[in-house]
Amino acid sequence: MVRAPNVVRPGLTSRARTAVRTGVALGLTLLVACAPPRRAEPLTRATVDTTDPVLATGETVFNRWCHECHPGGEGGLGTSLNDKPWPGWMIRFQVRNGIGAMPRFDSQQISPEELDALVRYVLALRWLEPAETRP
Amino acid sequence: MGDSGPTRRPTPMASPVQPTPLRAAPPRAALALVTLALLVGAVVGGCYGLRQTMGGGQTTFTPPRQVDAADVAVPPGYRVEVVATGLTFPTGIAFDDRGRAYVTEAGYSYGEEWDVPRVVRLEPDGGRTVIVEGDNPPWNGVAYHGGALYIAEGGVLEGGRILRVGLDGQVRELVRDLPSLGDHHTNGPAIGTDGWIYFGQGSVTNSGVVGEDSHAFGWLERFPQVHDIPCQDVTLAGRNYTTPDPLADDTGARAVTGAFVPFGSSTEPGQVVPGQVPCSGAILRVPPEGGATELVAWGLRNPFGLAFAPDGRLYVTDNSYDERGSRPVWGTGDLLYAIEPGAWHGWPDYHGERPLTDADHFAAPGREPPGFVLAEHPNQPPAAIARLGVHSASTGFDFSPGPDFGHEGQAFVTQFGDMAPGVGKVLGPVGFKVVRVDVETGAVHDFAVNRAELNGPASWVGGAGLERPVAARFSPDGTALYVVDFGVMTVDLERPWPVRDTGVVWRISRTGAGGGP
Numbered sequence A: 001m002v003r004a005p006n007v008v009r010p011g012l013t014s015r016a017r018t019a020v021r022t023g024v025a026l027g028l029t030l031l032v033a034c035a036p037p038r039r040a041e042p043l044t045r046a047t048v049d050t051t052d053p054v055l056a057t058g059e060t061v062f063n064r065w066c067h068e069c070h071p072g073g074e075g076g077l078g079t080s081l082n083d084k085p086w087p088g089w090m091i092r093f094q095v096r097n098g099i100g101a102m103p104r105f106d107s108q109q110i111s112p113e114e115l116d117a118l119v120r121y122v123l124a125l126r127w128l129e130p131a132e133t134r135p
Numbered sequence B: 001m002g003d004s005g006p007t008r009r010p011t012p013m014a015s016p017v018q019p020t021p022l023r024a025a026p027p028r029a030a031l032a033l034v035t036l037a038l039l040v041g042a043v044v045g046g047c048y049g050l051r052q053t054m055g056g057g058q059t060t061f062t063p064p065r066q067v068d069a070a071d072v073a074v075p076p077g078y079r080v081e082v083v084a085t086g087l088t089f090p091t092g093i094a095f096d097d098r099g100r101a102y103v104t105e106a107g108y109s110y111g112e113e114w115d116v117p118r119v120v121r122l123e124p125d126g127g128r129t130v131i132v133e134g135d136n137p138p139w140n141g142v143a144y145h146g147g148a149l150y151i152a153e154g155g156v157l158e159g160g161r162i163l164r165v166g167l168d169g170q171v172r173e174l175v176r177d178l179p180s181l182g183d184h185h186t187n188g189p190a191i192g193t194d195g196w197i198y199f200g201q202g203s204v205t206n207s208g209v210v211g212e213d214s215h216a217f218g219w220l221e222r223f224p225q226v227h228d229i230p231c232q233d234v235t236l237a238g239r240n241y242t243t244p245d246p247l248a249d250d251t252g253a254r255a256v257t258g259a260f261v262p263f264g265s266s267t268e269p270g271q272v273v274p275g276q277v278p279c280s281g282a283i284l285r286v287p288p289e290g291g292a293t294e295l296v297a298w299g300l301r302n303p304f305g306l307a308f309a310p311d312g313r314l315y316v317t318d319n320s321y322d323e324r325g326s327r328p329v330w331g332t333g334d335l336l337y338a339i340e341p342g343a344w345h346g347w348p349d350y351h352g353e354r355p356l357t358d359a360d361h362f363a364a365p366g367r368e369p370p371g372f373v374l375a376e377h378p379n380q381p382p383a384a385i386a387r388l389g390v391h392s393a394s395t396g397f398d399f400s401p402g403p404d405f406g407h408e409g410q411a412f413v414t415q416f417g418d419m420a421p422g423v424g425k426v427l428g429p430v431g432f433k434v435v436r437v438d439v440e441t442g443a444v445h446d447f448a449v450n451r452a453e454l455n456g457p458a459s460w461v462g463g464a465g466l467e468r469p470v471a472a473r474f475s476p477d478g479t480a481l482y483v484v485d486f487g488v489m490t491v492d493l494e495r496p497w498p499v500r501d502t503g504v505v506w507r508i509s510r511t512g513a514g515g516g517p
Helices: A010-034 A053-063 A090-097 A112-126 B010-012 B017-024 B029-046 B212-217
Strands: B077-088 B089-095 B099-106 B118-122 B126-134 B137-143 B149-153 B160-166 B171-178 B186-191 B197-201 B240-244 B252-256 B283-288 B296-300 B305-309 B314-318 B331-340 B386-390 B393-400 B411-415 B433-439 B441-448 B469-474 B481-487 B489-490 B496-498 B503-510
Touching: A053 A112, A053 B283, A053 B386, A053 B441, A090 A112, A112 B029, B010 B393, B017 B283, B077 B118, B077 B186, B089 B469, B089 B481, B099 B503, B118 B137, B126 B149, B149 B186, B149 B197, B160 B186, B171 B283, B197 B305, B283 B305, B305 B411, B314 B393, B331 B393, B386 B433, B386 B441, B411 B481, B433 B469, B441 B503
Parallel strands: B089 B137, B137 B186, B186 B305, B305 B393, B393 B469
Antiparallel strands: B077 B503, B089 B099, B099 B118, B118 B126, B137 B149, B149 B160, B160 B171, B186 B197, B197 B283, B240 B252, B283 B296, B305 B314, B314 B331, B331 B386, B393 B411, B411 B433, B411 B469, B433 B441, B469 B481, B481 B503, B489 B496
16 A cells, blocks of 8 residues: 655645545556456355355355355346455445445354454455456 | 346445545444445336346247256265257156156146146157056146156146056056135145155245236136135134226226135135035145045145155245235245144245235335234244245255265255246246255255356356256165256247257256265
């Protein structure tokens, strides 16, 4: 993360930070958007490391509640997730509030701990190396 | 192609960040606002209702179908081969004691395409021998047991049957008059450890109510009195649905129809519809020599694939609701069940263990929830083992029998692929591949997919790989997974367009190089 130089007045620092963050978000968007959304096991030749118990929980929660509309994080009934730059807290926000056509999921369905694991899993899935589409 | 997300959504990027309120805000809140603006912008800019449907069948196809195993990707340590091509609407595969493969060609496909249903043996020299032909299609699957083939005859014209066919072609009818005249037919079969023949009987309708969609399928015109039959008595909530009447001469005519009754019949609260067996939307069984049909489980929609797990439990893939007809249901993934004997599994009022009263989940944006058509429910429906893609049409499957193939005890499920827009809208093709399901955790992993930037059938993504995988079976020696690929079926607003002579059988096995799962 780029730091604003000390000489800048606090107000500007905040603005600069915002600008940097927006830039980073934009950059990420372009970066991720250029990559295809597929993380199919046969194509990525790698999987999310579910020997990590948190990621294993995340995988189970994802398959229980999300896979049907975002199969493997790809598009389906819902949008694709793997090619979006959304930070973890925003995935969390979307799960709890279901903005747009998506249903919301309350803590009866997905507990706070499960949500933490789910978010980690969704991010880990996204950051798998994108699909290799040629043999 | 597909859902290109941010590249299609200029709004969030353009939204200017207001410096004034942010100056006082702590950095985290600033970040929050920026990303919230992005999210809101994304949702508004990409309003779901305005998005185009991108189903895998929404393409054009010019025969002949090209087939190349190199275009199908499988995990490291596995390889793909082509076993047979040029089949017409193949739906099932079974092996005899000598390891020879038998394939059903359905003889009928959605889209009202007719042909002769038959079973062909794939000879080791590449030739084909016709074992038996029928006249009441579709033939939806085949199993081999004790020297004979057992065929699930869909029976859109005369009702479903289970047939026992000797390898000499001698046919014996085990069950007849199954309620297959509607949307879904007789499926399976699978042979239990008790030697009984288990089969799936699909529901007549999408969600209990005969409607305009039934007319579009083609059968309402043929059989205007046909409707769903419950396996046990059910008490109706008395909900009725008013639609145009496609059977009337007068184009302005309307019809009022309830659940579990013929088109144009309305129902009253508290009305009881008597149960009977055979019924629709159920798993049934019959002794191998024929005889009375018994109920195994009910409250299913279209239980297409049946297989017994190594532990002896019966598993079933159930194709979930579509967003069509008088009582559309949105957002319900196909379910893999471990069947609970005797239990009602929730159709037409639940999706797995969840009631369809939840508008946030089961209604398309801005629509009413489907609600309940039954006043009482026989039991709380069981949860599924796994939830597969909405509209993936998860069909046949088999369990890996052992270490020769790997992933022992896991289910390999074929996904025929979506039939959007007829079944509802999707933002990208769903299915068109083989997935591996860990039945312990419910985790779904892609196993055989097309090599392309996006998922979809070869006719949509390019290349010469998979189209519509519909059935899977391990070879008797447990070393290879055979995948039956129905062939090309494009879909438009009018109907599905299945293409003859495009069916394929693929074989997936380990590359000797050891290691792996």
